[in-house]
Amino acid sequence: MNRTQAALAGAVFAVWVAAPTAAAQAPIFGVSVNTSLRTCNGVPSSQECPGGSIVKVSRRGGQGMNTVSAEVLGLVAGTKLVSRGFGSAELRPGGLPRLKALSSAKGDNSRVVGSGEAWQTFTYSGPAGIEYRLQGQIDYRGKNASPANALMPGGSSYTAFIGIWDLAAFPINPGAPPFFGLAAYNPGSCGVTPGLLGYASAEGVSAGVPTSFTLTTRACNGGLLTLNVGQQFVVHSNIALFSNRGGFIDASHTFTTVIDPTLSAETLAALASGLTAHGAGVPEPGSWALLIAGFGLVGAMMRRRSRVACAAA
CATH class of the missing domain: 1.20.5 (Single alpha-helices involved in coiled-coils or other helix-helix interfaces)
Structure with a gap:
């Protein structure tokens, strides 16, 4: 993670209530969103926005929920322009997540975060082990006057993550408050995070033009990720958008996680019949x-x- 992304992630953690890591024993599913509007503490435009006082914040979601959304609208002192942060998360039919977010910081003293995440437990009950891989399509548009540094005026940036976790190691405590803070940054990496079986992630500064790209998970074992008969695992997706002092980034055209369509037809059919989601999806x-x-x-x-x-x- 570079210095800009680390600073942005730190700003989110200052708002988000993180839960302690605990091994989950029972199947879990849920959704969570976080939106916030902060000041830049009035620092000159020649300096990075440090993320100052909270003006408004909205955090919603929790275990056992299938869909949630939140929005903040507000004015920062010294401007008559309305800043906006938005996030939504849902578990679609079949259990995989769809996320949306938007971040628009107006004026010369504002920073906005819009983010969402969703997680779902699956059980594989097919007749034999099978390859498993996920994709996520991201489409966003934005304005970025500071392509070299998203913390400078007019800057905007994003982080996105898809993880496949062993159920017992998934780092969300089912008994904790519903705002976990995982969407603040890449929550895991192979060989470093226990229980992470496979993942895909992306982070960067907004290109300032409509942009689309696809994330494809890779196995942490260096080969194929194979599901064993009876295996339980968690799919977790998140997206977080940041903007400050005139920046704008919109990914409300959805970040949708799907089973990789490039898998063989036989594999796709076997996964369709052999996977069971433990939380009902939204029609x-x-x-x-x-x-x-x-x-x-x-x-x-x-x-x-x-x-x-x-x-x-």
Whole structure:
């Protein structure tokens, strides 16, 4: 992690309530978001924004939740422009995360964070061991007047992470408060973080133009990540966006985690039938439409039966 990203991560930790690491024994799932608006303590524009007093903060989420969102809107002293931070997280049907975030710092004395994360336990019950790999597509647009240093005026940056963890080693305590702080930076790396089976991560300064890229997980053993029959593991994704003093970055067009579509058709089919998520996902809009249509059909049938019964009487 470079000096700029380390400073930005530190700013988030000053706001986010981190939980102690504890081995999780039972399957867990949940979502969490963190948004904050801070000052730059009035430092001159020739200096880096140190991240000063908190103006507004909104943190939501927790274990056992499938979807959550939060937003901060506010003015920093000395400006009439409204800064905005936004984050949302959901567990989609099938259990994998979809995250959105936005960070827009207005004026010359503001820093904004928008972030989200989600985690889900899976059990693999297929007939034999199988390769497992994930992808995450990130699309963002932004404005960045300080491409060399996101802490300078007009700067914006991002961090993103997908991790595959052994359930017993996943670093979230199920009994702790719902704001874990993992989205502040890359929470693990192979050979360093116990229980991390595979991961993909990215961090950088906003390019200032619409940008898209894909993260693909790699196994920590240096080869293929193979799921064993009966194995339980946690998929965890996070994204965090930072902007300060006129910077802007928008990834509200979703950071969606999926099973790597480049795996063989046989592997994809076996994973589809052999994986069980331990937390119910949020129905897609199309699924909601089907549910609503189904409710309407049931209502129509009940009304028809009522009319038939009245006529028979």
